[in-house]
Amino acid sequence: MDSMLHVEALEKSYADFRLNNISFDLPEGYIMGLIGPNGSGKTTTIKAILNMTERDGGKITVFGKDNIASEQEIKKDIGAVFDSSSFVDEWTMADVEKAYTLFYPAWDSEKYWSLLSRFRIGKTKKVKELSKGMQMKLMLACAFSYDARLLILDEPTSGLDPVSRDELLDILCEYIEDGRRSVLFSTHITPDLEKIADYITYIHLGQLIFTGTKEDFADSFRVVRGDRKELTPGLEARLIGLRTFPTGFEALIRKEDLAAAGRLEYVPASIDDIVVFMSRQTDRNNQEENI
Numbered sequence: 476m477d478s479m480l481h482v483e484a485l486e487k488s489y490a491d492f493r494l495n496n497i498s499f500d501l502p503e504g505y506i507m508g509l510i511g512p513n514g515s516g517k518t519t520t521i522k523a524i525l526n527m528t529e530r531d532g533g534k535i536t537v538f539g540k541d542n543i544a545s546e547q548e549i550k551k552d553i554g555a556v557f558d559s560s561s562f563v564d565e566w567t568m569a570d571v572e573k574a575y576t577l578f579y580p581a582w583d584s585e586k587y588w589s590l591l592s593r594f595r596i597g598k599t600k601k602v603k604e605l606s607k608g609m610q611m612k613l614m615l616a617c618a619f620s621y622d623a624r625l626l627i628l629d630e631p632t633s634g635l636d637p638v639s640r641d642e643l644l645d646i647l648c649e650y651i652e653d654g655r656r657s658v659l660f661s662t663h664i665t666p667d668l669e670k671i672a673d674y675i676t677y678i679h680l681g682q683l684i685f686t687g688t689k690e691d692f693a694d695s696f697r698v699v700r701g702d703r704k705e706l707t708p709g710l711e712a713r714l715i716g717l718r719t720f721p722t723g724f725e726a727l728i729r730k731e732d733l734a735a736a737g738r739l740e741y742v743p744a745s746i747d748d749i750v751v752f753m754s755r756q757t758d759r760n761n762q763e764e765n766i
């Protein structure tokens with residue numbers, strides 16, 4: 476399986492933040508969700524891939540080529556879509572096309588206008604007259620019209636209503652259907668991952684927690700529950716994001732640590748469970764550090 480995007484030991488530091496040793500691979504023909512709480516480093520990772528921020532260490536290749544040495548060449552095949560529109564407000568749909576044809580020789584005009592019609596974007600509309608969801612679709616229509624092979628989307632569905640979100644996810648699934656394109660998208664919205672992601676890369680406060688298939692992600696953890704009296708120090712040391720109640724407790728536990736849970740009841744963990752318990756654990760660690 477060819478890797479469309481290879482990130483290896485990526486490092487980037489700001490005054491109060493360090494993206495530390497991030498590595499992952501996105502194979503051709505698949506969708507990867509990049510997840511993590513606010514401020515975890517998702518956008519920083521995306522910017523490093525697009526060489527919009529200078530990395531401090533590590534290696535990134537796109538289509539097998541170094542992302543800095545071959546930046547201009549690889550960018551012809553990348554569609555980058557950020558949360559906010561990168562178009563000029565006054566542009567009409569024809570102006571948008573004119574701007575793209577300057578940079579993308581492979582621009583397919585027929586495809587562009589047919590996608591706009593499919594997305595119900597009026598030909599004569601100006602960018603400023605489009606809703607957020609329509610602007611997102613316009614950005615996708617452009618990426619599809621120059622036949623981008625790798626789509627990189629930063630929070631594409633945030634702020635969209637459920638119907639537009641669903642439509643966008645369907646478009647992304649369709650986009651990778653022929654097996655020669657891939658999508659990397661960052662999100663907080665776990666149902667979107669459940670619906671379309673094949674792979675998940677989870678970054679928490681600059682640290683890589685997991686990268687692999689969605690199935691392996693969910694399978695790596697369980698939610699364990701029990702009575703307070705069953706919460707031994709040995710077990711507690713292995714629990715993630717422990718929550719106690721007057722009568723009992725619940726927490727996340729790694730599959731390899733299940734033996735420590737003995738006969739306690741455990742159930743499969745959803746993506747939401749994993750993210751929530753992990754965040755709770757980080758809050759606990761931070762509180763303990765500050766004591």
Ligand SMILES: Nc1ncnc2c1ncn2[C@@H]1O[C@H](COP(=O)(O)OP(=O)(O)OP(=O)(O)O)[C@@H](O)[C@H]1O
Pocket residue numbers: 489490491492511512513514515516517518519520
């Ligand atoms: N140019 C910058 N200068 C200094 N610090 C920065 C800069 N860009 C990002 N950071 C910091 O890096 C950290 C990670 O930010 P980043 O935007 O990558 O996170 P994120 O996971 O995308 O968050 P969100 O989900 O809120 O969009 C944050 O603490 C942020 O304040």
